[in-house]
Amino acid sequence: EMTGQLEAPIEKGQQVGKVIYSVDGKDVASQPLVALETVNEGSFFSKIIDMVKKFVYGLFN
Known part of the structure; x- marks a missing residue:
């Protein structure tokens, strides 16, 4: 379970986020979902590329 896109x-x-385990449609346990490593903010150009990717992805979903 995630509240939105990661930035x-x-x-x-x-x-x-949170991982929810369910059996027969009933939630039986949950655990936090944590980042295993630091992800730094990208450069100007990598941000532009990411914006284009998100746009194209949005066209097909």
């Missing part, structure tokens, strides 16, 4: 920067150990 850098993300710190190592930061909670980014």
